[in-house]
Amino acid sequence: MAAPVLGIDLGTTNSLAALVGADGKPAALRGLDGEAIVPSVVSFAEGGAVVVGRAARRRAADDPMHTVFSVKRLMGKGIEDLTEVERSHCPYEFVPADGSQLRLKIRGREYTPQEISAQILREVVNRASAVVGETVTRVVITVPAYFDESQKQATMAAGQIAGLQVLRILNEPTAASLAYGLDGLHDGVVVVYDLGGGTFDVSVLKIESGVFRVLATNGDAALGGDDFDRAIAERCAQEMRAAGVPETALRDPGLLQVLRAAAERAKMELSEKLETELVISEDRLGVRWRRTLARAEFESIVAPLIERTVGPCRRALSDAELEPEQVHAVVLVGGATYVPAVRARVEQLFGRKPYCELNPMEVVALGAAVQAKKLEGGFQNLLLLDVTPLSLGTETYGGAVAKVIPRNTAIPARASEQFTTFTDNQTAIVFHICQGERELAKDCRSLGKLILRGIPGMPAGMPRVDVTFHIDSDGLLTVTAQERRSGVKAKVEIVPKHGLSLDEITRLVQEAAAHAKEDFVAARLATLRADAEFVLRKLDARVADAAGRLDAETLSEIQTARDGVVDAMAGQSPDGIDGALHYLEDVARPLVEMTMNTVAQRAVSGKLLDEVTQSAERTKAAAPAHDGSGPLSVKRG
Amino acid sequence: MAESPNRPAHPLDAPEAAAGGSACGSLGHTPAASICAVPSRCVRCDEPLTTPLVCGSCRTVFPAANEYDHFARFGLPRTMEIDERDLERRYLMLSRGLHPDQFAVRGTEDKLLAEQLSAHVNDAFSVLKDRFRRAEYLLELEGGPQRAQEKRTPAGFLAEMLEVNEQIEEARGALDDSARKQMASLRAEITKRRDAFLAEVAQAFASLPAQGDLRRPGVLLKIRERLNACAYLEGLSVQIREMLVS
Ligand SMILES: [Zn+2]
Numbered sequence: 001m002a003a004p005v006l007g008i009d010l011g012t013t014n015s016l017a018a019l020v021g022a023d024g025k026p027a028a029l030r031g032l033d034g035e036a037i038v039p040s041v042v043s044f045a046e047g048g049a050v051v052v053g054r055a056a057r058r059r060a061a062d063d064p065m066h067t068v069f070s071v072k073r074l075m076g077k078g079i080e081d082l083t084e085v086e087r088s089h090c091p092y093e094f095v096p097a098d099g100s101q102l103r104l105k106i107r108g109r110e111y112t113p114q115e116i117s118a119q120i121l122r123e124v125v126n127r128a129s130a131v132v133g134e135t136v137t138r139v140v141i142t143v144p145a146y147f148d149e150s151q152k153q154a155t156m157a158a159g160q161i162a163g164l165q166v167l168r169i170l171n172e173p174t175a176a177s178l179a180y181g182l183d184g185l186h187d188g189v190v191v192v193y194d195l196g197g198g199t200f201d202v203s204v205l206k207i208e209s210g211v212f213r214v215l216a217t218n219g220d221a222a223l224g225g226d227d228f229d230r231a232i233a234e235r236c237a238q239e240m241r242a243a244g245v246p247e248t249a250l251r252d253p254g255l256l257q258v259l260r261a262a263a264e265r266a267k268m269e270l271s272e273k274l275e276t277e278l279v280i281s282e283d284r285l286g287v288r289w290r291r292t293l294a295r296a297e298f299e300s301i302v303a304p305l306i307e308r309t310v311g312p313c314r315r316a317l318s319d320a321e322l323e324p325e326q327v328h329a330v331v332l333v334g335g336a337t338y339v340p341a342v343r344a345r346v347e348q349l350f351g352r353k354p355y356c357e358l359n360p361m362e363v364v365a366l367g368a369a370v371q372a373k374k375l376e377g378g379f380q381n382l383l384l385l386d387v388t389p390l391s392l393g394t395e396t397y398g399g400a401v402a403k404v405i406p407r408n409t410a411i412p413a414r415a416s417e418q419f420t421t422f423t424d425n426q427t428a429i430v431f432h433i434c435q436g437e438r439e440l441a442k443d444c445r446s447l448g449k450l451i452l453r454g455i456p457g458m459p460a461g462m463p464r465v466d467v468t469f470h471i472d473s474d475g476l477l478t479v480t481a482q483e484r485r486s487g488v489k490a491k492v493e494i495v496p497k498h499g500l501s502l503d504e505i506t507r508l509v510q511e512a513a514a515h516a517k518e519d520f521v522a523a524r525l526a527t528l529r530a531d532a533e534f535v536l537r538k539l540d541a542r543v544a545d546a547a548g549r550l551d552a553e554t555l556s557e558i559q560t561a562r563d564g565v566v567d568a569m570a571g572q573s574p575d576g577i578d579g580a581l582h583y584l585e586d587v588a589r590p591l592v593e594m595t596m597n598t599v600a601q602r603a604v605s606g607k608l609l610d611e612v613t614q615s616a617e618r619t620k621a622a623a624p625a626h627d628g629s630g631p632l633s634v635k636r637g
Numbered sequence: 638m639a640e641s642p643n644r645p646a647h648p649l650d651a652p653e654a655a656a657g658g659s660a661c662g663s664l665g666h667t668p669a670a671s672i673c674a675v676p677s678r679c680v681r682c683d684e685p686l687t688t689p690l691v692c693g694s695c696r697t698v699f700p701a702a703n704e705y706d707h708f709a710r711f712g713l714p715r716t717m718e719i720d721e722r723d724l725e726r727r728y729l730m731l732s733r734g735l736h737p738d739q740f741a742v743r744g745t746e747d748k749l750l751a752e753q754l755s756a757h758v759n760d761a762f763s764v765l766k767d768r769f770r771r772a773e774y775l776l777e778l779e780g781g782p783q784r785a786q787e788k789r790t791p792a793g794f795l796a797e798m799l800e801v802n803e804q805i806e807e808a809r810g811a812l813d814d815s816a817r818k819q820m821a822s823l824r825a826e827i828t829k830r831r832d833a834f835l836a837e838v839a840q841a842f843a844s845l846p847a848q849g850d851l852r853r854p855g856v857l858l859k860i861r862e863r864l865n866a867c868a869y870l871e872g873l874s875v876q877i878r879e880m881l882v883s
Binding site: 167208211311314315318371374375376377380381383384385409410411412413414415470471472473 | 729732733736737738739741742752753755756757759760762763878882883
């Protein structure tokens, strides 16, 4: 029997896979190390090894120039599509500067975001194959519903480059609804509010005896929890600048990664605590800085971002012709929905407490697994009817867009529109295919051009050209044009301006396959051993630094975890080392915090210390005290 | 083609009866006055057919969607009088029979056919479920004038709209809470007005004189004028909606 079809949530910050078990229920696949989540981070080590996941994230601060975060934000985009903020937070070099799919230049080689995503997919699939005991080759990959054609195609290409057969590109909120309604106990109108690492989707669905029908979808393909981190990091950077930290240090890629990681952790902690502390300590740059951050202040920093989700929610409801009272449940998806202020805003908007029973981190992958099972022939009575999120049309004379398929049309979809020539004896017509809601073609996403040639000479306005759009069940578009009198035809599968041509994909698939022959395990093992050595050196220094002030229990825990790493280093399993390091990281957290605090207190300049203390007191006065001993949440981002 | 794929144990995998797959006839009868030429029985299993595209019993697919109009695809007569609940049930039955996901374990050819047929069904559903689009489509089938050729609206309509337009522009200038409320109720008015026109249209279709009857062009024109007014009202409604959402 063939290996099962795997459901994959390819997220901005985290990725994971799931499968439907023998009990008919989907479950996240845990790797041999017990972890379900693979951070969507890819690091290119010296000597050609590619490190993916937690190991890559560990390398970020020490090797920022060769470690790629949030590559999903770059999928299907040209450099001109990136916001200033997005660009300033990517330390690596982009090529080219013109309008085509951007590439990252790393260690002298150019990578498309599709290739980097393929690395993440490969890691997820390899881990899954190891657990399943068979080589997984067929997958369902989720994408934000609000991704445009280029972005969806880029995701499809990433799957192909990873050597996978992508059976379906599935919208994330739709996937979440599958996981939510699978038990048949939640029929009714459901809103899925999905605020992930880098994208926001809202979908309105009707669930009825196994049929999941999307009524409307909306969103913002460039808004997510990442932006919360950036906003905090940005605020900290401003304050550090004011406190005299030199500009060169503030632009240092390593420091930016440290800042980003600290901001992310502060965000997560503030979901449970009312106050947290950011400690930035980079000996290399002589930077030592700290500040407390109260939940209320955090909320005021991110409020404008949360507010940006309101418009799409209203639009989706309005497109579905529903009032908030007609909604039976609002389901929260995505790591950023842990933030209490997000929950509060959603509750206010829909006038009801959101449904938080599902694990927001896993639910999309679970739904992908359900769809995967369906595509294997299971779940015969379950059916998913999705829509296309953005209107599609062609540019007409004068630059306006004639909409051929409006947004929220059920897919598969087809629609035709008639066009004619503008001048006498015109023998060719160019159809500029656009996606988006704006009136003018220049304000919409350009998807490419279709040229119909060989029209017999006729007076202007005489030819009758039918342009037919077909959107398939993956949401991908094909356009054909035919002149009725002569029967002249043209057909294109749209290759978006920012996409990869079929030739490019084929070449990358071959390259990737060639690479796969190299000994990846050995390369990974070498990198992880080097990583481990580095971590142990740092740890030993810290233990010495904290001498006597650490309780015996923690110290012995750390020692056990350290031994675990040393043992794993002697073994042959990269996952073994990775897992041991991860455990050590968790156990050593109190030590890291303690030493950072001491170092900071010892070395902070007088002026800075005053400021820090004042700010700490202010925030303490504003927020109720907490004991600070609560568990840190580590599984989200 | 009739084989069912493997089924794991799961509530949603219970035999199809619950979701309406098995009984073509359970979706309500096709009125006797039906004018669509739809085969009445499946050539494969001889069960009665609800629609000409797929057999609800054995799920055989009949690749002839292009030969039928939207009404026929749903096994319905050409009429304005469609029960929305019934239409939705028919849509779900067609989707269960034709959605490409249902063909996942079959050959590529079947899957491609399902992509095409399913797109036709979705197209038909979007037209039939919306009374305005349904009327436009019916008028086209009956050979009535299209909007591009005949732009007239009922007497007095445009004059009346001048005032409505003014109200909207005024509200746009100062969109405070009271203006929002006013716009919401104006939008409700507009919808009511549109529904009234559509009721007239439905009536006109119901008593449409036969081909060759000299009164027929007049009735078709009357329908055209009312649909033009509906299109205009819909435009205003969308404007207000966009204003209120932003
Ligand atoms: Zn049959």
